[in-house]
Amino acid sequence: MTTQTIPPVRDLRFGELPVDARIAGALKAMGYTSPTPIQEEAIPSLRSGRDVIGLARTGSGKTAGFGIPIIEAIRTNERRVQALIQTPTRELASQVATMLNALGRQSGVRVVAVYGGVGMQAQINALRGNAHVVVGTPGRVFDHLTRGTLDLRQTRFVVLDEADRMLDVGFAPAIDKILGHVTGPRQTALFSATFPGEVESLAARHTKDPVRIAVDAPGAALETLEERFVRVVAGNDKTDTLHDILIHDECNLALVFRRTTHKADKLALDLERRGFKVATLHGRRSQAQREKALGALRAGHLKVLVATDIAARGLDITGLTHVVNFDLPDTAENYTHRIGRTARMGANGIAITLVAPEDEAELRDIQRKLPPAPGRETPAAEPRRGAIQRAVGRQSRNDDRPGQRQPRRNDGQAPRDRTRFSEQGNGWRRDARPSGPRAGSDHGSAASTGAPYYPFRSRSAGARG
DNA sequence: AAAAAAT
Numbered sequence: 001m002t003t004q005t006i007p008p009v010r011d012l013r014f015g016e017l018p019v020d021a022r023i024a025g026a027l028k029a030m031g032y033t034s035p036t037p038i039q040e041e042a043i044p045s046l047r048s049g050r051d052v053i054g055l056a057r058t059g060s061g062k063t064a065g066f067g068i069p070i071i072e073a074i075r076t077n078e079r080r081v082q083a084l085i086q087t088p089t090r091e092l093a094s095q096v097a098t099m100l101n102a103l104g105r106q107s108g109v110r111v112v113a114v115y116g117g118v119g120m121q122a123q124i125n126a127l128r129g130n131a132h133v134v135v136g137t138p139g140r141v142f143d144h145l146t147r148g149t150l151d152l153r154q155t156r157f158v159v160l161d162e163a164d165r166m167l168d169v170g171f172a173p174a175i176d177k178i179l180g181h182v183t184g185p186r187q188t189a190l191f192s193a194t195f196p197g198e199v200e201s202l203a204a205r206h207t208k209d210p211v212r213i214a215v216d217a218p219g220a221a222l223e224t225l226e227e228r229f230v231r232v233v234a235g236n237d238k239t240d241t242l243h244d245i246l247i248h249d250e251c252n253l254a255l256v257f258r259r260t261t262h263k264a265d266k267l268a269l270d271l272e273r274r275g276f277k278v279a280t281l282h283g284r285r286s287q288a289q290r291e292k293a294l295g296a297l298r299a300g301h302l303k304v305l306v307a308t309d310i311a312a313r314g315l316d317i318t319g320l321t322h323v324v325n326f327d328l329p330d331t332a333e334n335y336t337h338r339i340g341r342t343a344r345m346g347a348n349g350i351a352i353t354l355v356a357p358e359d360e361a362e363l364r365d366i367q368r369k370l371p372p373a374p375g376r377e378t379p380a381a382e383p384r385r386g387a388i389q390r391a392v393g394r395q396s397r398n399d400d401r402p403g404q405r406q407p408r409r410n411d412g413q414a415p416r417d418r419t420r421f422s423e424q425g426n427g428w429r430r431d432a433r434p435s436g437p438r439a440g441s442d443h444g445s446a447a448s449t450g451a452p453y454y455p456f457r458s459r460s461a462g463a464r465g
Numbered sequence: 466a467a468a469a470a471a472t
Contacts, residue, residue, distance in 0.1 A: 088469065116471055139471040146471095170469065260467065283469055309468055330467075 017043060020072045022106040027068075030102055036061035036345075041213045042189075043069050051210040052189040053163070053203060057220050058340020059316070059347075062191045063099050066159050071104040073157070074132045081127075081150065083157035084182065085135040086175065088165045090115040090287065091294055092314040096161060097135040109133060114150070116140040117287030124149045138166075138174035145181050152181045160206070162313045163190035164333065167202040179206065193340060194218045194333040219336045221373035225343035228352045229363070229377055238326055238354045239270050245324060245352060246276060246304060253297070254304040254322040255341050257329065261308055267326060268306040281307040312337045316344060325353040328362050332369035 012021050015034030019027070027033070035043065038056035042065035045052050056062055070083045085100070087093045097113035104111060112126045114136035120143075127134070127149055134141070134150065144150035158179065160166040166175055167190075188207050195203075195218045203210075221227070230245075232238050246254060258264040261282040268280040279293035279302055297305045298317060305311070306326075312334050320342045329335040335353075342349025355363055367377065 090470085137470060139469095141471095143471050165469090174470075312468095 014068075015040070019068065020107070023068060023072055023103060025106045026103050027064075029105075032064070036065075037215045038062055038213065039065040039068070041215060042066060042191075045211045045213060046070070046187065046189060047073075048211075049187060051187055051207040052191075052213060053195070053207065053210045054189065054191045054213045054215075055195050055218055056191075056193065056213075056215040057222055058193045058337060059222070059344025060193075060215070061345065062193075063096055063161070064103065066161075066189050066191060067096075067100050067103050070133065070157050070159070071100065071107055071109050074104070074107070074109045076108045076110075076132065078132075078154070079130050080154040081131055081134050081152060082155060083133040083159070084141070084152060084155050084178075085133070085159040085161055086138060086141065086166055086178070087135065087161045088137070088171065088313060089310055090117060090137050091281075091290065091310070092161065093135050093137050094291075095314065095316060100133055100135065104133070111135060114140050114144060116143075117290075138171055138178060142174055142178055145178065152178075153183050155182045155186060156184065157187050157189070158182060159189045159191065161191055162337075163192045163203065164195050164199045165192070165313060167199045167206075172202060175206075192218075194336050196333060217371045219332060219370050221371065221376045222340070222343045222349075224346055224348045225339060226348075226350045227339065227376055228350065229355050230352055231355050231357075234357050238356065239267065241354055242267075242271075242324060242326060243274060245322065246271075250321065250350070251303075252321040253300065253302070253317070253319050254324055255297075255311060255317070255320055256304055256306045256324040256326050257312065257338050258306060258308060259327040259330070263327065264306045264308055271304060271306070277301065277303045279305055281305055281311050283308065283310055309334055309338070311341065315341055317341060321349060323349070323351040325351070328353065328355075328359050329366065332366045335366050335370065 012018060012024055014024060014027055014032070017035055017040065036056075037060070038054060039061050042052055042054045042062075046066060046069035052066075054062060054065060056065075066085075074082050085093075085096055087096055093113050093115045097111050100109075101111045103109075109132050110130045111133040112123065112131040112135070114123050114127070114134055116137060116139050123140075123144070124147075127144065141150065145152065160175065165171065188210075190203055190207065190210075193216075230241055232241055242256065245251060256267065258267055261284045264280050264282050268278050271278045279296055281290055281293045285293070293302075293305060294315075296302050297320075300319060309329070312329070314337075323339050323342050325335070325338060329338055339349075339351035342351060353363070370376065
């Protein structure tokens, strides 16, 4: 008779949160020891059975915030797809599936990624096996539904990751069709770092009396991120400025955004000629090329990845020190998501936006829509002589970054922001009057307007009664 | 106007 090793009964808590022992084990193996604020809020809410709209900054742990309660609710003895997570890009679907797989490993939960650009048969086989959780992009998910190779009739959890993107015009019809196949009772969760007013009505269509978790104002700044703006004077080449950024000591790994696939390719070619290890990621490349590029970036084999907004949302790349907006993002939301590829989970990061004279007006539009924060440049700021050299050459504020990899904060605790927010107009405004003494900032004018204050972490039902 | 997402 074999002696079974019974694991000691400990680690049944994730910080203050009680968690399933197998999940506690998985979390420990993943290096997480206590929940981030969004996890502290989202996990109990999802456990309670309520729908959730969760807003929290980029890199603050949203994936585990829905992943943990879903994994622990999966009945592994039932061979049914019990949870569906939808993402806007294939790479994000893959990344989320990897994370959920790690969370569910010790629980016997089977997670299957379902997205286009790769063979159908392997996915069909995986789905025919014991798939408990499906993470996918809408096109391929719908394809499986019409072929009858995916059955969502027993699905009890639906998550729209990057929810504002999934509900916008490009995706909404596909999401509607897919959710039409989820015929049983279900819990719906929407998560994002941005949530523009326009998507509120769409969100209401897909959720019932949701718990609204606003750990951070949509678009809120990150304390560990330094946002810089480099004015490139007329006639000057942005590529030269980018070159200067890349060769600077503090730049380990950079993600550079361009607005079109063609421009991304062109810049990558230029950088290659200049001797940089570079790859491109955009939607006109084959899935094999895309995966190779992202894999090389994650493995640290590249200096720089040039991408379109395909890489703007969700991707978590360890060691990414710099995000460069070579071309301006098209919206304030995209600005927030792009720069949020760095400075994740308490790590430091630098985001540099290259600004040509013709970009100025558009940049001002973007900045006007962002919650102001100490350290975040405001539209009023005037470009000054010598600003380029200073911005490129300046050392990072908290320079504790070692050569290769950024340290993950191993206490699992993203820095907590005590700033309060006031709701004004259609958006959220950062109100710089903290609970303590006033920080040396000039962004606090809203504090004296008598606007109502809402608690920093608000938990109110969507519709006020 | 562009990018993404099914083929």
